[in-house]
Amino acid sequence: MSETIDIKSKETWERAKQIYLSTLSSAAERGQVERYLETITSVMHENGVFVIFVTNDYSASFLRDKYSDKLKKCLELVSSEGKVDIEFRTSERAKPAIVVPSEPPPVAASVSPPRAHAKAPPLASTMPLNEEYTFDNFVSGKSNSWALAAAQGVVSNPGKSGYNPLFIHGGTGLGKTHLMQAIGNELKKKNPALNICYLTAETFLNEYVNALQNGNLESFRKRYRKMDLLMVDDVQFLQKGRQFQEEFFNTFNALQQAQRQIVMTSDVAPKNLPSIETRLISRFEGGMVQEIESPNYETRLAILKKKSEAMVPSIPDNALEFIADTIKSHVRAMEGALNRVRIFRMVESTTPLTNDVLTHMLRDYIEKEKSLRSLTVEEIQQSVAKRFHVSIDQILSAERTQSLVTPRQMAMYISRKYTTRSLPEIAQSFGKTHATILHGVKNIEKRLDVEPDLKSILNEVLNEFGCSLKDNLD
Ligand code: ADP
Ligand code: MG
Numbered sequence: 001m002s003e004t005i006d007i008k009s010k011e012t013w014e015r016a017k018q019i020y021l022s023t024l025s026s027a028a029e030r031g032q033v034e035r036y037l038e039t040i041t042s043v044m045h046e047n048g049v050f051v052i053f054v055t056n057d058y059s060a061s062f063l064r065d066k067y068s069d070k071l072k073k074c075l076e077l078v079s080s081e082g083k084v085d086i087e088f089r090t091s092e093r094a095k096p097a098i099v100v101p102s103e104p105p106p107v108a109a110s111v112s113p114p115r116a117h118a119k120a121p122p123l124a125s126t127m128p129l130n131e132e133y134t135f136d137n138f139v140s141g142k143s144n145s146w147a148l149a150a151a152q153g154v155v156s157n158p159g160k161s162g163y164n165p166l167f168i169h170g171g172t173g174l175g176k177t178h179l180m181q182a183i184g185n186e187l188k189k190k191n192p193a194l195n196i197c198y199l200t201a202e203t204f205l206n207e208y209v210n211a212l213q214n215g216n217l218e219s220f221r222k223r224y225r226k227m228d229l230l231m232v233d234d235v236q237f238l239q240k241g242r243q244f245q246e247e248f249f250n251t252f253n254a255l256q257q258a259q260r261q262i263v264m265t266s267d268v269a270p271k272n273l274p275s276i277e278t279r280l281i282s283r284f285e286g287g288m289v290q291e292i293e294s295p296n297y298e299t300r301l302a303i304l305k306k307k308s309e310a311m312v313p314s315i316p317d318n319a320l321e322f323i324a325d326t327i328k329s330h331v332r333a334m335e336g337a338l339n340r341v342r343i344f345r346m347v348e349s350t351t352p353l354t355n356d357v358l359t360h361m362l363r364d365y366i367e368k369e370k371s372l373r374s375l376t377v378e379e380i381q382q383s384v385a386k387r388f389h390v391s392i393d394q395i396l397s398a399e400r401t402q403s404l405v406t407p408r409q410m411a412m413y414i415s416r417k418y419t420t421r422s423l424p425e426i427a428q429s430f431g432k433t434h435a436t437i438l439h440g441v442k443n444i445e446k447r448l449d450v451e452p453d454l455k456s457i458l459n460e461v462l463n464e465f466g467c468s469l470k471d472n473l474d
Pocket of ligand 1: 139140
């Protein structure tokens with residue numbers, strides 16, 4: 001089967017993909033899936049088989065192992081044929097976003113044999129950088145000016161000790177990934193020959209496990225230790241595991257000693273990372289640590305102006321002000337609201353965007369902001385205690401029987417994922433450390449994936465507050 005454009009399959013695939021993405025309630029997972037799906041170069045359909053071409057072997061095997069079944073079901077939903085099959089292949093014309101030469105150096109392009117017959121050179125599985133994530137597109141404000149300055153410092157002096165590593169932390173949807181990739185995009189522009197690698201902590205871990213299983217540990221090491229810029233996103237997902245942390249520690253040291261730049265992001269400060277060994281934490285703290293906070297009104301408005309600059313039809317100022325005024329939790333929600341206004345302008349170009357029209361159009365965003373922000377941790381504890389037939393005192397106690405740990409951690413999870421309460425505030429309301437809260441949240445997150453009963457209990461509790469699973473603030 002040759003690799004050509006097949007419009008109809010592409011449409012079917014796009015619809016199936018959208019359905020699948022809409023089933024993912026965790027933004028972290030959605031982000032991860034989206035990044036892998038971005039490596040798709042084309043889609044073919046023949047004899048009931050959808051063949052999906054991607055840019056690299058790693059993506060192909062990851063998508064195959066983790067998502068084949070689910071994507072297949074979604075394809076069956078939207079395709080006119082009842083049963084379909086799905087196959088992931090590495091595209092022969094693929095050109096990864098950033099090609100990182102690996103040992104041994106590849107033969108010069110002009111003398112290399114045709115790709116199809118050559119053994120594909122092993123590429124570092126850098127995930128593609130979003131070209132929109134640049135410094136130009138990043139709006140500076142009080143909430144992020146230090147982090148921005150630090151990121152620009154890295155670009156001027158990559159690898160220099162004051163900025164190495166750069167660790168950016170802050171809540172979801174506040175621009176960490178954007179800023180990190182801006183560093184990558186800018187350095188790549190300045191010097192296309194640099195070895196640049198961007199990946200999530202989870203992918204890094206997967207790579208390591210694969211290397212371990214296939215006995216390729218040496219090439220794994222070589223590959224990462226020759227990076228000029230290594231960006232690891234969402235390090236809060238690094239798992240406990242001595243062996244991997246040891247490996248990470250060594251890679252980290254090797255890069256630092258060679259004055260190669262490391263940038264990391266996380267939703268918490270290094271000292272609150274739940275499962276990271278202390279020696280790694282002190283390494284993370286050894287360079288520059290900067291936080292991004294929630295933007296204030298002026299910054300929210302400036303971000304909306306920037307995002308709507310090129311929109312056709314244009315979005316009137318009063319609509320931007322309305323969004324900046326009502327949606328405060330994070331930039332991603334603001335973007336969703338802006339997009340809805342844009343679509344409305346496209347189809348209803350003559351209806352004036354009065355406050356009434358906007359309130360009606362964005363009512364679910366507004367409701368969510370209200371209900372989520374007004375929820376207190378105490379209300380959540382009460383509601384969860386009632387549902388599990390335990391007392392508030394038991395929830396707050398240190399007793400560790402499973403019948404108490406579950407409601408306790410569930411209350412932590414709801415407080416963290418469904419309200420805009422800060423981590424210190426939540427920790428205080430539970431009388432626990434930040435790390436304990438994060439551990440509890442993570443534990444519930446894992447269990448929700450495999451315990452449908454727990455998920456339905458969570459939904460019940462949320463319903464009481466007029467929310468549902470999809471209102472997760474991630
Ligand atoms: P995080 O990684 O912190 O969860 P992202 O970097 O994914 O957040 O940002 C979410 C969205 O908000 C992105 O589309 C990003 O471009 C946008 N965004 C966040 N902060 C800013 C900012 N200061 N200026 C412009 N866009 C921003
Ligand atoms: Mg991110």
